[in-house]
Amino acid sequence: MLDPDDLSMAASWLRDAQHVVVFTGAGASAESGIPTFRDDDGFWQEFPVEEFATWSGIFRTALRQPRRVADFIYAVLHPIASARPNAGHLAVAELERHVRVTVVTQNIDGLHREAGNAIVYEVHGSLFEVVSLKGRFRDLLSRRELLRISESLDRARRGCCVLPRTLLAIRRWAGLGLRGIRRPNLVLFGDGMAEPAWSQSLEAVRECDCLIQVGCSGAVWPAAQIPQEARNAGARVISIDPQPASGLWLTGTAAEVLPILVRSAFGDATGANAT
Numbered sequence: 001m002l003d004p005d006d007l008s009m010a011a012s013w014l015r016d017a018q019h020v021v022v023f024t025g026a027g028a029s030a031e032s033g034i035p036t037f038r039d040d041d042g043f044w045q046e047f048p049v050e051e052f053a054t055w056s057g058i059f060r061t062a063l064r065q066p067r068r069v070a071d072f073i074y075a076v077l078h079p080i081a082s083a084r085p086n087a088g089h090l091a092v093a094e095l096e097r098h099v100r101v102t103v104v105t106q107n108i109d110g111l112h113r114e115a116g117n118a119i120v121y122e123v124h125g126s127l128f129e130v131v132s133l134k135g136r137f138r139d140l141l142s143r144r145e146l147l148r149i150s151e152s153l154d155r156a157r158r159g160c161c162v163l164p165r166t167l168l169a170i171r172r173w174a175g176l177g178l179r180g181i182r183r184p185n186l187v188l189f190g191d192g193m194a195e196p197a198w199s200q201s202l203e204a205v206r207e208c209d210c211l212i213q214v215g216c217s218g219a220v221w222p223a224a225q226i227p228q229e230a231r232n233a234g235a236r237v238i239s240i241d242p243q244p245a246s247g248l249w250l251t252g253t254a255a256e257v258l259p260i261l262v263r264s265a266f267g268d269a270t271g272a273n274a275t
């Protein structure tokens with residue numbers, strides 16, 4: 001349960017801050033219907049890391065079990081293509097009306113931008129951006145386009161000739177096109193972090209005076225070093241997660257706690273302060 005003294009202290013830290021970094025992981029989007037990876041009902045339970053966390057693993061599995069890879073791509077694509085920002089994302093956008101905010105996210109779902117934040121660094125890339133094999137920009141898809149791709153992939157994975165029909169369904173997003181291989185701009189295991197987002201994130205984190213960490217297990221490196229980087233630079237760290245987390249821990253989910261925290265710090269739209 002959310003401790004009122006902790007909430008009040010976190011709100012005062014936000015009021016004192018000149019620059020807040022909001023650092024988000026999969027938990028921040030769980031209430032938008034996008035599963036996390038490591039929780040009990042998380043993604044890796046159904047699609048093991050060894051097979052699906054690298055490009056070569058996905059490629060090898062596609063040759064042996066195309067339907068399984070189609071199921072995996074659908075499981076990644078569909079929840080994100082149909083997601084909307086939740087109350088937590090909207091509270092982070094609202095925070096920007098009161099203090100300078102930089103969002104550093106491990107998420108690939110585009111929900112912070114859609115909620116309205118101006119500065120969003122996506123350190124693990126974006127599901128919407130299509131690049132060449134070497135990472136050169138090719139295309140930016142909308143959520144609606146991604147939804148159409150996921151619907152056509154859903155039909156492909158249920159019928160016969162799964163591999164060619166899957167490749168056809170996802171061709172705007174991944175596969176062989178006229179200008180060579182296209183792929184989503186994602187950071188998988190063993191890849192370098194997305195640049196310049198990662199360098200810009202480190203710069204913001206070393207310069208902020210308060211960091212709010214939301215829904216991060218801390219198991220994914222090097223992103224997991226971000227809260228410690230902020231601490232080393234003298235920033236205060238608040239964590240929002242149902243599971244124990246470092247710093248001043250506000251127990252609860254992103255969509256529950258973030259709106260309460262922002263309201264407690266800066267009042268509601270009429271300016272009334274809740275603490």
Ligand code: NAD
Nearest residue numbers: 025026027029036037038106107108109215216217253254
């Ligand atoms: P994780 O799956 O390792 O951990 C999720 C964390 O979120 C846990 O600490 C859990 O307790 C917490 N959590 C669960 N529900 C929550 C809620 N409603 N509100 C707040 N916290 C909640 O996630 P991770 O550390 O972000 O690592 C997984 C990696 O996989 C990420 O780096 C990201 O790149 C990728 N990923 C992205 C998405 C997305 O784009 N939405 C979704 C899943 C995974």
